[in-house]
Amino acid sequence: MTHGKRKSPQKEANRLSNLLRQVLGEDRFPVDVEALAREVSRNNEDPIGKIVGGELPGFEGMLRPHRRRPEWHIVYNDDPRYRGRVRFTIAHEFGHYQLHRPPLSAQDYVSGTLERDCDFQCKPLRPSAWQDADRQREEEADTFASFLLMPLDDYRAQVVGEEMTVELLNHVTDRYGVSLTAACRKWIDFTDKRAAMVVARDGYAKWGRASKSALKSGIFVRSGIPIPDDALAAVSANARGFVSDRAIPRPAGVWSFSRGSQPVRELAMVSEFLDMSLTILQFDEDVDLRQIEAEEPWDAYDQLRSGRNQ
Numbered sequence: 001m002t003h004g005k006r007k008s009p010q011k012e013a014n015r016l017s018n019l020l021r022q023v024l025g026e027d028r029f030p031v032d033v034e035a036l037a038r039e040v041s042r043n044n045e046d047p048i049g050k051i052v053g054g055e056l057p058g059f060e061g062m063l064r065p066h067r068r069r070p071e072w073h074i075v076y077n078d079d080p081r082y083r084g085r086v087r088f089t090i091a092h093e094f095g096h097y098q099l100h101r102p103p104l105s106a107q108d109y110v111s112g113t114l115e116r117d118c119d120f121q122c123k124p125l126r127p128s129a130w131q132d133a134d135r136q137r138e139e140e141a142d143t144f145a146s147f148l149l150m151p152l153d154d155y156r157a158q159v160v161g162e163e164m165t166v167e168l169l170n171h172v173t174d175r176y177g178v179s180l181t182a183a184c185r186k187w188i189d190f191t192d193k194r195a196a197m198v199v200a201r202d203g204y205a206k207w208g209r210a211s212k213s214a215l216k217s218g219i220f221v222r223s224g225i226p227i228p229d230d231a232l233a234a235v236s237a238n239a240r241g242f243v244s245d246r247a248i249p250r251p252a253g254v255w256s257f258s259r260g261s262q263p264v265r266e267l268a269m270v271s272e273f274l275d276m277s278l279t280i281l282q283f284d285e286d287v288d289l290r291q292i293e294a295e296e297p298w299d300a301y302d303q304l305r306s307g308r309n310q
């Protein structure tokens, strides 16, 4: 192991995923993450006992130890706004259990109650809100959840060679039982295509992500940047759900990045309930990346400019 005792979140998720495949075959989706967490932890001295919803203002979920016996509980936020993320949250907490928890034994309870504080209290991932150590832990739990619920080989097989459409996204979110945002983020992380996603509120990007090949060609989504006036999410702010079923071709000039503006195919979803929009940008593939990479390195903090400023 290269990182001492630290487990790789991806490897651990893949190990469990392979177990599921052996037991359930190809019919293992969506992953029954509650049953899996109970089954996997059953033989430990400190198994996962309860998995319950509860009021957790400001938190998505928690993994916390029983105060009187070696056992852990997963609590997820049952506010309706979090409903689409419940399975991901349980998988995230299960990730803390597998990767980060201090194993508890009867020794820890000799005084009758647990003295140590080892709760995991999890907020929606906000890149700047975490201290470094916490942030690494939270990202690892997210990675674990992502690979457990959406195994890479299976996801690739669902979307191979296809342009992202609403139908395909619905297929993926149904298959894995995850939110649209989680499914998109995963796709952006592994796709070979030049693509990016932007999650926005009140006309500004809360956060975004570009695929590897998009990054190489200078497409970087910085949080806080304004959404262009002509973006579908801006012109359709009163729409509900997806603005269109298929990506709509947009000319150069709508979305601008550090290398200038390019034509793009845009898919946008507006959610009044969550008070946000999600935009998926898909770029043409026929760009000479070698030529782009030969230019000066780009500044990661000035990658996406508003179309107005061109």
Ligand SMILES: [Zn+2]
Binding pocket: 092, 093, 096, 120, 121, 122, 123, 137, 138, 141
């Ligand atoms: Zn967490």
